[in-house]
Amino acid sequence: MPEVAFPWHDTVWTQLTGQDQHAHAYLFSGLPGVGKRRFANAFAAFLLCTTPAQGMACGRCRSCLLREAGTHPDLLLITPEEEGKAIRVDAIRQLVDFMGQTSQQGGSKVIVLYPAEAMNQNAANALLKSLEEPTADTYLLLVTDQPGRLLPTIRSRCRGQRLPTPSRDAALSWLADAVPELNGDDRLILLQMAGGAPLRAQALHDLDAVKLRLGVVENVKALLKDQQSASQLADSWSKIPLELLIDWFCSWTLDLLKLQTGAIRHAENSDMDVVLGYMAKHVGAQQLMEWQDWLLAHRSMTLGKANLNRGLFLESLLLEWKQLLKKR
Numbered sequence: 477m478p479e480v481a482f483p484w485h486d487t488v489w490t491q492l493t494g495q496d497q498h499a500h501a502y503l504f505s506g507l508p509g510v511g512k513r514r515f516a517n518a519f520a521a522f523l524l525c526t527t528p529a530q531g532m533a534c535g536r537c538r539s540c541l542l543r544e545a546g547t548h549p550d551l552l553l554i555t556p557e558e559e560g561k562a563i564r565v566d567a568i569r570q571l572v573d574f575m576g577q578t579s580q581q582g583g584s585k586v587i588v589l590y591p592a593e594a595m596n597q598n599a600a601n602a603l604l605k606s607l608e609e610p611t612a613d614t615y616l617l618l619v620t621d622q623p624g625r626l627l628p629t630i631r632s633r634c635r636g637q638r639l640p641t642p643s644r645d646a647a648l649s650w651l652a653d654a655v656p657e658l659n660g661d662d663r664l665i666l667l668q669m670a671g672g673a674p675l676r677a678q679a680l681h682d683l684d685a686v687k688l689r690l691g692v693v694e695n696v697k698a699l700l701k702d703q704q705s706a707s708q709l710a711d712s713w714s715k716i717p718l719e720l721l722i723d724w725f726c727s728w729t730l731d732l733l734k735l736q737t738g739a740i741r742h743a744e745n746s747d748m749d750v751v752l753g754y755m756a757k758h759v760g761a762q763q764l765m766e767w768q769d770w771l772l773a774h775r776s777m778t779l780g781k782a783n784l785n786r787g788l789f790l791e792s793l794l795l796e797w798k799q800l801l802k803k804r
């Protein structure tokens with residue numbers, strides 16, 4: 477069976493594959509965990525297939541079989557050598573060589589590159605040159621969670637295609653198949669944590685995020701009631717992925733802002749509704765903005781930083797959070 481895009485991308489898929497001519501370069505963007513990579517891989521299969529039928533790769537031709545075996549000579553996948561690391565200029569040189577070769581199977585050549593925002597400066601500049609001089613029948617598919625981090629000159633040379641987040645019902649119905657061991661309530665909590673992105677929700681389940689979250693919510697309540705100290709909590713959170721913790725604080729902050737402006741009446745983070753409802757009434761608007769600035773600045777400073785003193789960082793985060801209630 478050829479890889480197919482997720483059902484919530486059907487409309488985009490039909491539009492894209494129905495075109496007579498395809499762009500030389502696409503930039504697929506969307507929230508983390510909505511299925512962008514799978515979309516790009518399915519589209520690569522479609523472009524490489526010699527006998528596509530009904531807008532899909534056939535799954536039977538030589539090209540499809542080679543691709544499924546992972547040995548298609550006209551398909552190049554570029555990712556960081558290690559997850560979380562940069563895509564370096566060497567990888568882009570390989571891409572440039574690949575673009576210069578003639579197709580070995582006599583059809584199209586396709587490059588899939590993700591995450592595109594992981595390209596370092598040199599890599600991005602090298603790619604820019606290839607984008608300026610496209611090769612016939614060669615397609616470049618870039619995938620990114622953060623198009624804003626790409627060079628504007630790269631973005632402008634690609635056809636942008638945002639891949640939507642599914643409706644809540646579509647996401648929950650997919651999750652029911654993907655994680656049948658969870659009950660409906662837990663699946664909903666996971667989906668909320670994932671910002672509606674089903675694959676992200678599944679990944680969070682693999683991290684046992686529902687259980688971790690339950691503990692963190694209780695801890696935060698205890699902190700605000702002076703039953704636990706910031707340094708105790710920072711220690712007890714040592715096994716929880718930092719990215720997850722920061723995500724939660726960002727999401728709670730967003731709820732606070734929306735509650736204060738009246739955009740929502742109950743926190744979207746339902747497990748924090750009481751706490752956030754109280755805070756929204758007692759924290760000054762200015763303090764909240766300053767806290768948000770602090771959080772976002774530290775988010776980009778800390779994530780992916782190898783020599784971060786995680787305990788100290790978390791402690792100061794918790795102290796800032798608690799201070800919100802005292803700084804009016």
Ligand SMILES: [Zn+2]
Binds near residue numbers: 528535
């Ligand atoms: Zn085929």
